[in-house]
Amino acid sequence: MAAPGQSRFVSQLKRYYALYTGGFIGFVVLLSILEQMGVPNKMLGYIFLGVTVLLYAGIGILSRTSDVAEYYVAGRRVPAFFNGMAVGADWMSAASFIGLAGTLYLSGYDGLAFVLGWTGGFVLVALLLAPYLRKFGQYTIPDFLGARYGGNIPRTIGVFAAILCSFTYVIAQIYGVGLITSRFTGLDFGTGVFVGLGSILVCSFLGGMRAVTWTQVAQYVILILAYMIPVIWLSVKHTGNPIPQIAYGYVLEKVTAREQVLNDPSTPEGAREAEVRSIFRQREKTVRDHLKALDAEGESYLATEKARLVKAVADLQARQDTDPKVLAAANRAVADFPPDAATARKKWRREAEADREKSGPVMAHAEPFAGPDEATRDNKRKNFMALVLCLMVGTAALPHILMRFYTTTSVREARHSVFWSLFFISLLYLTAPALAVLAKYDVYTLLVGSSFSELPSWVSAWASVDKSLMSVTDINHDGIVQLAEVTIGGDLIVLATPEIAGLPYVITALVAAGGLAAALSTADGLMLTISNSLSHDVYYKMIDPKAPTGRRLFIAKALLLGVAVFAAYITSLKPGHILFLVGAAFSLAASAFFPALALGIFWKRANRTGAVLGMLGGLFTCMFYMYITYPFFGVNAPLWWDIDPISAGIFGILVGFAGVIAGSLLTAAPGKDLQNLVDQVRYPSLDGDFKPKDH
Amino acid sequence: MQLKDRHKQYWRQNLHLTGVLLAIWFVVTFVVGWFARDLQSVTFLGFPLSFYMSAQGALLIYVALVGYYAYRMDKLDREYEVHERDQ
Numbered sequence: 199m200a201a202p203g204q205s206r207f208v209s210q211l212k213r214y215y216a217l218y219t220g221g222f223i224g225f226v227v228l229l230s231i232l233e234q235m236g237v238p239n240k241m242l243g244y245i246f247l248g249v250t251v252l253l254y255a256g257i258g259i260l261s262r263t264s265d266v267a268e269y270y271v272a273g274r275r276v277p278a279f280f281n282g283m284a285v286g287a288d289w290m291s292a293a294s295f296i297g298l299a300g301t302l303y304l305s306g307y308d309g310l311a312f313v314l315g316w317t318g319g320f321v322l323v324a325l326l327l328a329p330y331l332r333k334f335g336q337y338t339i340p341d342f343l344g345a346r347y348g349g350n351i352p353r354t355i356g357v358f359a360a361i362l363c364s365f366t367y368v369i370a371q372i373y374g375v376g377l378i379t380s381r382f383t384g385l386d387f388g389t390g391v392f393v394g395l396g397s398i399l400v401c402s403f404l405g406g407m408r409a410v411t412w413t414q415v416a417q418y419v420i421l422i423l424a425y426m427i428p429v430i431w432l433s434v435k436h437t438g439n440p441i442p443q444i445a446y447g448y449v450l451e452k453v454t455a456r457e458q459v460l461n462d463p464s465t466p467e468g469a470r471e472a473e474v475r476s477i478f479r480q481r482e483k484t485v486r487d488h489l490k491a492l493d494a495e496g497e498s499y500l501a502t503e504k505a506r507l508v509k510a511v512a513d514l515q516a517r518q519d520t521d522p523k524v525l526a527a528a529n530r531a532v533a534d535f536p537p538d539a540a541t542a543r544k545k546w547r548r549e550a551e552a553d554r555e556k557s558g559p560v561m562a563h564a565e566p567f568a569g570p571d572e573a574t575r576d577n578k579r580k581n582f583m584a585l586v587l588c589l590m591v592g593t594a595a596l597p598h599i600l601m602r603f604y605t606t607t608s609v610r611e612a613r614h615s616v617f618w619s620l621f622f623i624s625l626l627y628l629t630a631p632a633l634a635v636l637a638k639y640d641v642y643t644l645l646v647g648s649s650f651s652e653l654p655s656w657v658s659a660w661a662s663v664d665k666s667l668m669s670v671t672d673i674n675h676d677g678i679v680q681l682a683e684v685t686i687g688g689d690l691i692v693l694a695t696p697e698i699a700g701l702p703y704v705i706t707a708l709v710a711a712g713g714l715a716a717a718l719s720t721a722d723g724l725m726l727t728i729s730n731s732l733s734h735d736v737y738y739k740m741i742d743p744k745a746p747t748g749r750r751l752f753i754a755k756a757l758l759l760g761v762a763v764f765a766a767y768i769t770s771l772k773p774g775h776i777l778f779l780v781g782a783a784f785s786l787a788a789s790a791f792f793p794a795l796a797l798g799i800f801w802k803r804a805n806r807t808g809a810v811l812g813m814l815g816g817l818f819t820c821m822f823y824m825y826i827t828y829p830f831f832g833v834n835a836p837l838w839w840d841i842d843p844i845s846a847g848i849f850g851i852l853v854g855f856a857g858v859i860a861g862s863l864l865t866a867a868p869g870k871d872l873q874n875l876v877d878q879v880r881y882p883s884l885d886g887d888f889k890p891k892d893h
Numbered sequence: 894m895q896l897k898d899r900h901k902q903y904w905r906q907n908l909h910l911t912g913v914l915l916a917i918w919f920v921v922t923f924v925v926g927w928f929a930r931d932l933q934s935v936t937f938l939g940f941p942l943s944f945y946m947s948a949q950g951a952l953l954i955y956v957a958l959v960g961y962y963a964y965r966m967d968k969l970d971r972e973y974e975v976h977e978r979d980q
Binding site: 307310313314317318320321322324325326329443444447448450451564565566567575579582583586587590608609610613614616617620621624627628631800877880881882883884 | 896900903904907908911914915918922923926927929930933938939940941943944945947948949951952953955956958959960962963966967970975976977978
């Protein structure tokens with residue numbers, strides 16, 4: 199493509215997206231005027247989500263294409279800057295947007311493993327993969343494995359692994375889509391899933407990578423605005439400084455000071471906290487006694503206990519002066535009583551665990567690897583490191599991210615585009631820790647110590663929506679909120695920030711739209727990866743290499759539809775929770791792809807046997823460890839070297855590298871043509887270069 | 894196709910740069926992280942240093958590493974005449 203054409207294209211894009219961003223801000227302003235005029239909140243939520251979803255579908259329709267290179271790699275003319283934004287949206291999922299700040303709120307320093315892992319991985323992408331994959335210049339990651347190692351076996355394993363990790367990840371995204379649409383529009387979860395999915399489909403179905411790229415750029419703009427606006431506001435409220443990333447050091451100091459006061463029983467507030475904690479300790483003991491008795495006496499204990507509760511209700515009813523609230527509580531206790539031993543054990547264990555957490559001192563937010571003794575601390579440190587490594591290597595191996603670097607115009611642009619990607623991603627990851635601290639400051643100073651009769655309005659609002667997100671109960675009946683009486687679900691932090699900061703409802707709707715954009719953009723990229731692996735790698739490369747363009751695209755689109763419907767169906771069954779799925783996807787990708795990809799570029803001696811051994815070995819080690827350790831599967835075998843299940847990939851990566859190296863050294867070196875391919879991939883331009891053909 | 898000496902030298906230079914940047918990446922992430930508990934008492938911009946590094950410092954360094962790599966490789970490509978010409 200000639201230079202003047204591309205630079206005109208770039209300036210055109212800049213103009214379009216500047217207009218779009220201005221238009222979007224105008225739209226938010228317009229809605230806030232409508233809010234002032236008295237349009238109800240539910241209506242605003244509908245308008246917001248409806249307009250953004252229509253917008254994405256509109257971009258999809260405008261970018262429809264029937265050209266193979268446009269469909270698979272957006273015509274390879276996406277400028278570095280815009281590819282950076284698209285990678286940003288592709289990368290930041292519902293888990294980053296909604297979950298991350300909450301995780302940081304709940305686990306303090308230890309949660310920063312996600313921040314480090316999800317950004318530092320791009321250093322690996324930049325240095326080890328992106329420029330070389332761009333030079334190779336085909337369509338999918340299995341393409342590279344197939345060409346580099348020769349034959350269909352490495353490609354087939356690549357397809358299997360790509361589908362496995364992308365599918366695991368896409369379920370988590372669709373789950374997020376369903377959650378957001380149902381919460382903000384009142385539609386039920388299943389309908390929410392299908393409405394969100396509709397917009398993904400219009401987009402990728404008509405225009406493939408081309409449509410997904412330009413939609414993702416639009417989604418990035420929405421999600422970053424939605425994330426930043428409330429946090430900036432909150433920062434101004436607490437510090438007077440509009441740059442939260444700089445201002446929150448000072449807030450963190452105050453949070454730490456508050457932690458010390460609340461943990462010190464010689465202060466009046468500390469004494470009240472201690473009182474609540476001792477009530478929780480008592481409750482834990484009671485539940486543990488139940489458990490012990492259950493173990494000793496079995497089902498008969500349940501029957502006696504239940505009889506006792508029923509009798510208590512009868513006694514209360516017999517008395518004239520019974521408080522109706524007390525009676526209701528006693529009735530509830532009977533109704534909630536577990537029907538059999540297994541249920542009882544599960545329920546009581548959960549309760550004991552919850553009470554135990556509440557009876558401990560306030561966690562120090564800034565302290566790394568906190569623990570009562572050296573062994574606990576060391577173990578936490580080890581797992582922190584393992585998780586960081588797993589997430590980083592997983593980042594550098596997820597096919598939907600690597601695939602985006604095929605879409606730039608050149609190797610040079612690919613390198614620059616990793617820079618822009620990391621830049622745009624870091625904007626959010628630098629903000630999330632600030633948000634966690636600012637929200638914590640609000641809770642520790644404004645909520646704690648306030649009176650139950652005058653709770654801040656956001657607290658009562660969210661407590662009425664979902665008890666698992668926000669609940670406050672006056673445990674010691676003193677009418678004042680203690681920290682131990684507050685239960686906060688992680689997702690609350692981002693969702694409630696606009697209200698905590700005292701912003702109008704429009705901003706809450708904006709945050710919902712941002713979360714939706716994050717989930718949809720990631721889901722878009724993932725579904726395309728899955729259907730492309732099937733249509734390009736399986737159908738075109740292995741089944742029918744002579745297929746005409748029209749049929750290839752027809753197959754690609756039909757598969758996309760099938761994958762989408764199947765993924766939505768699986769999601770509607772609600773399998774496991776989001777963090778479990780996300781962690782699994784990273785570990786699987788890291789184990790299966792990274793060793794074979796990186797060594798394929800940097801070690802000419804790596805051959806097919808090595809690749810097959812490394813990929814299969816890594817993948818199966820990782821799957822095996824997840825199977826035996828994730829509570830979900832119910833095996834619960836002892837951990838290897840105390841490594842948490844979420845970091846299963848660490849074993850997979852090691853086995854993967856060992857497999858590629860051993861397998862390659864034990865068999866003959868790859869042929870001349872494969873070695874030439876490695877050389878061509880290593881140099882942006884060589885005499886006698888192969889030209890990737892686009893048809 | 895036969896690689897010329899200057900091609901081999903280009904690749905060595907690239908490996909060298911990649912190695913140095915990866916070493917920085919490793920130190921910033923894993924060495925600093927390993928000693929996080931010891932760095933708590935040091936204060937930086939109001940933050941405990943260990944918290945600052947994991948929440949902000951490391952990220953800024955990552956961005957700088959990737960940016961420097963792109964800039965340096967552009968120059969290296971031209972120096973060794975392996976840059977892409979038709980753009």
